[in-house]
Amino acid sequence: MSAQLLTGNNAAAWGARLSDVEYIPAFPITPQTEIIENLAAWVDADELAAKLTTFESEHSMVTAAGAAAATGVRVFTATSSQGLLYAMEMIYTVAGWRVPLVMVNVSRGVSAPITLEPDHCDVLAARDSGFLQLHAATCQEVLDLTLIAFRVAEDARVRLPVIVNQDGFYLSFTREPVRIPDAEAARKFVGPFDPRSLRFHAQQPMSHAVAVLGGSAYSYFRYEAHMAVNNGLAAFQDACSRFGQCFGREYSVCEAYRLDGAEIAFVMLGSFATKAKAVVDELRRAGQRVGLLRPRVLRPFPEELMQRALAGMQAVIVVDQNLSMGKGGVLHTELASALYALPQRPVLLSFVGGLGGRDITEAEFVEMVHEARRTVARGTPPPPRLLYTEGELRELRKLQAIAAVQHEQHPEQERPDGD
Amino acid sequence: MLRIRLHGRGGHGMKTASRVLGRALFLEGYQVQDAPRYGAERRGAPIFAYVRADRKPILERGVIREPDLVVVADDSLVQVPAAGVRLGLDAHAVLLIDSHEAASVWQERLALAGPVFTTDSSAVLGRAAPATDSGTPGTNPETAVGEDPYLASSHAVGAAAALLGAIPRATLEAALRTELSELGRSRTARALAAALAGYDTFQDRAGTVEPRRVWTPGELSPPDWISLPFETADVSAPTIHGGATSVKVRTGLWRTLRPVIDHEACHRCHWMCAFPCPDGAMFVDSEGYPQIDLDHCKGCMICVAQCPFHVIEAIPERAASALGDDSPAPARKPS
Incomplete structure (x- = not known):
């Protein structure tokens, strides 16, 4: 089938449609709304035999998603940023129910201040919930990973909900060529949903609202879920090899881009990684041995695969499009723990950039490589850096002037170390 | 790679304009990326959209800082700082602006070294023939553009397609019909007439817009990164001190x-x-x-x-x- 121009949101909707989803609980939020608009139009036109229900909040929406999955139907839903955070209590809860479903999150920075454009602080807030987490970098991947996500979620080794993440604007509203798989082939690939012990019906009551006190039983249930998340790696790899056979597009847990013979590697998540790949191409053309590693799976964290891919590098540049307040970049932290086990560790550089959709320029990627080379020569990494320029601060000062911000400090508030 | 940025206002159809150009280039065998960028969506608010087209898969994403062509469908946007029209208008970039003013006026006002073209759509569309062989209804000289702001963007899209030199007239028409299919026949016909009028005006300029030379790592100037100074919450909390600051916008x-x-x-x-x-x-x-x-x-x-x-x-x-x-x-x- 030839490629068509689709946005990331169109692609997500196609992924759900081709997975023969049966139930779609929905609540609108920018930049996700187009996904449920697409699905609703198809349901209206009888092109999709699913029940789509709108809810009064994302909290109820995720509750309904989990409850429906517990009855043994295939469920798809989607949200973003504030919506994901509002649903957070139920994100943890439905994962604890061990129900499979797929949720697309369209990444958007979280409030306050409020914004519309993407970073990964929203989706990373769900990092420890028991949802598996897949990160797409192109509109094609949004579609394909949605199909793959259903196979992973419903895999008996896993049986957990899965988030497929795409970046707002950079994918959600961006059209690019996407191949839509043949409906019959997709149906065969995803397969029918075998709910096994998930058969919650009125005549056959079950309870998912179990209370366990004392910690021992609780530990068992939580650790079992943790091991099931870890099984997601094998389930993902199996689903990908089957996907390759069915559609000819090969996916792996980590995209290794021009890492052969590389001395320096970028590590990034999501669509901004394609920007870095463009820079890698130009650096390679100039004879520099630079590559990129992009995990498509963040939970479970592909620790061994990343160790193997990065062993032997002189330096690894982690660009985090997120910020853990009081620590720094999340991917940097996680990678540091993974690389600690290596006898010969590459030096690790931490950059935080792309917050709230802030662009990262070619010159900045190139400068990161220069910084990595200086670090290798010096032996000690520089402190983590926020990608932020003098020009941006000038622009911010103008906004602060309009907002009547007073820059004079009262003498008693001045701090000698506060510069 | 061709990089095109289009500026307009919510309701002008600039997202659609980017999709028409994207679709046309896609039909001509290019890999394409088109996308709108806006804030809180409101009619009349400045928005922009962009198109990238290349013969190989496109890795670059996001705002186009170094455009080959900038299309402005409303010249009142130039003075709106948030619109960002001036970004990247260097000696290479071509500016196509819908304006009563002459190109030389904009060249002088914005100190531009690159080529500037104006479309003056209201004048051109006002003179449009009552009916054409494609069954286009006549346009009222008084209200053609004012009542249907998207005609200005359609006209600009046609002009842009001609300047690119990569889009045959028939492909422009096919792309426009596909992207405007939801508008109904009469609006589509008017938009098509406007676009083709723009195309015909600039057909002798075909190929004026050219892709930039690929950059090399050595020629990029390093970013002026700074370490943010610590500032107390009195300064660094996202607070507007006072209620009337929006009056300034x-x-x-x-x-x-x-x-x-x-x-x-x-x-x-x-x-x-x-x-x-x-x-x-x-x-x-x-x-x-x-x-x-x-x-x-x-x-x-x-x-x-x-x-x-x-x-x-x-x-x-x-x-x-x-x-x-x-x-x-x-x-x-x-x-």
């Missing part, structure tokens, strides 16, 4: 239609028109007449719909501006 610049009150016929039932104004851009003077704050009226026309005596008229902003009647509170004529 002249949202009146967003307007494509202007409401004009006929005060001689006005019955002074100001609660009907002035209070429903969603932006608080209407006030009542000491004699009880509703007045419009044109610095902040976004032209939503709710007051026009509200007036029970139909004495508030909507006139195209461009025509209203031409009358020179731009004072925030126009003089009232008491009866």
